[in-house]
Amino acid sequence: MKTILVVGGAGYIGSHAVKMLLKNNYNVVILDNLSGGYKDAVLGGDFIFGDTADPNCLKKLFDDNNFVGVMHFASFIQVGESVQNPGKYYQNNVAATLNLLDAMVAHKVKYFIFSSTAAIFGEPQYVPIDEQHSKQPINPYGLSKLMIEQILADYDHAYGLKSICLRYFNAAGADPDGQLGERHDPETHLIPLVLQAASGQREFISIYGQDYDTPDGTCIRDYIHINDLCQAHLKALELLLAGADSYAYNLGNGEGFSVKQVIEVARKVTGKPIPVKIVDRRDGDPARLVADSKQAQAALNWQPKYADLATIIAHAWQWETR
Numbered sequence: 001m002k003t004i005l006v007v008g009g010a011g012y013i014g015s016h017a018v019k020m021l022l023k024n025n026y027n028v029v030i031l032d033n034l035s036g037g038y039k040d041a042v043l044g045g046d047f048i049f050g051d052t053a054d055p056n057c058l059k060k061l062f063d064d065n066n067f068v069g070v071m072h073f074a075s076f077i078q079v080g081e082s083v084q085n086p087g088k089y090y091q092n093n094v095a096a097t098l099n100l101l102d103a104m105v106a107h108k109v110k111y112f113i114f115s116s117t118a119a120i121f122g123e124p125q126y127v128p129i130d131e132q133h134s135k136q137p138i139n140p141y142g143l144s145k146l147m148i149e150q151i152l153a154d155y156d157h158a159y160g161l162k163s164i165c166l167r168y169f170n171a172a173g174a175d176p177d178g179q180l181g182e183r184h185d186p187e188t189h190l191i192p193l194v195l196q197a198a199s200g201q202r203e204f205i206s207i208y209g210q211d212y213d214t215p216d217g218t219c220i221r222d223y224i225h226i227n228d229l230c231q232a233h234l235k236a237l238e239l240l241l242a243g244a245d246s247y248a249y250n251l252g253n254g255e256g257f258s259v260k261q262v263i264e265v266a267r268k269v270t271g272k273p274i275p276v277k278i279v280d281r282r283d284g285d286p287a288r289l290v291a292d293s294k295q296a297q298a299a300l301n302w303q304p305k306y307a308d309l310a311t312i313i314a315h316a317w318q319w320e321t322r
């Protein structure tokens with residue numbers, strides 16, 4: 001059995017990836033410092049409490065195991081916080097990731113799957129956004145991810161480390177079996193907040209601006225089901241194991257939904273009223289972010305299975321009301 005290291009495997013996306021890898025007969029070792037994840041979200045594999053900021057921890061981990069590949073989900077993801085506290089983002093998302101890459105090189109582990117983001121593109125010049133779109137991040141979060149993409153190109157050239165970067169648009173939904181879901185603290189993402197308003201945990205959902213240049217004035221995003229996202233990671237890993245070259249793919253559903261549309265679908269799925277409050281725009285929100293994922297679909301031989309927004313929200317609701 002091949003052993004995969006999943007860094008950040010106790011977090012939202014990482015925990016779903018661990019479950020999928022186990023289901024596909026990989027041996028999984030999880031490294032997580034539990035800063036944003038939960039031990040009980042790790043449904044199997046060997047859990048190691050530790051941090052990529054600690055080179056000694058990484059050395060021991062790589063000495064003790066024979067990894068064929070690494071998936072890296074452990075990064076900070078809040079755009080606003082990255083503007084207020086860029087050091088936190090560059091330390092963890094760049095410097096600590098570099099420790100991980102250096103441990104891989106030192107131990108001759110060749111395959112790396114990296115969680116990148118639509119935020120590397122900055123303000124969209126056109127939508128849907130393809131891989132060739134200019135990359136001009138407008139916040140430290142996006143820049144921290146772009147830096148790693150660039151570093152990976154150099155590590156491939158110099159050390160033969162092969163990587164696939166997957167640039168997520170809006171990861172959403174939950175494990176269809178109901179075992180896992182989204183648990184950020186604080187929660188900032190639209191769908192879980194909308195569902196908290198549906199369950200009565202929140203009084204209302206704030207809509208951040210309705211004066212955007214979109215049909216209903218609210219921002220449009222591309223929501224991709226967490227299992228589809230994880231399936232793409234699995235395919236990316238298989239591609240690298242089969243000898244593919246390094247590449248970066250945009251990963252979305254290919255269809256955009258506005259904030260108001262999301263709330264409307266959530267009302268139908270939950271049967272709850274969901275009160276809204278229109279508030280000011282949030283800084284740094286582009287009007288539209290939609291992925292062109294044609295390259296990912298072709299290269300990874302991948303198709304979203306849960307493309308329907310109602311299904312994505314239904315799975316998130318199942319988790320919310322567990």
Ligand code: UFG
Nearest residue numbers: 077118119169188189190193206207208219221259282285
């Ligand atoms: N929104 C609201 N009210 C809320 C929360 C969100 O109206 O209470 C709106 C946002 O303004 C945005 C949309 O809902 O238009 C989606 O917001 P999210 O915070 O759920 O997601 P983002 O599109 O801001 O963020 C996602 C990822 C980030 C990543 C970013 C890249 O979650 O990690 O895309 O641009 F950085």
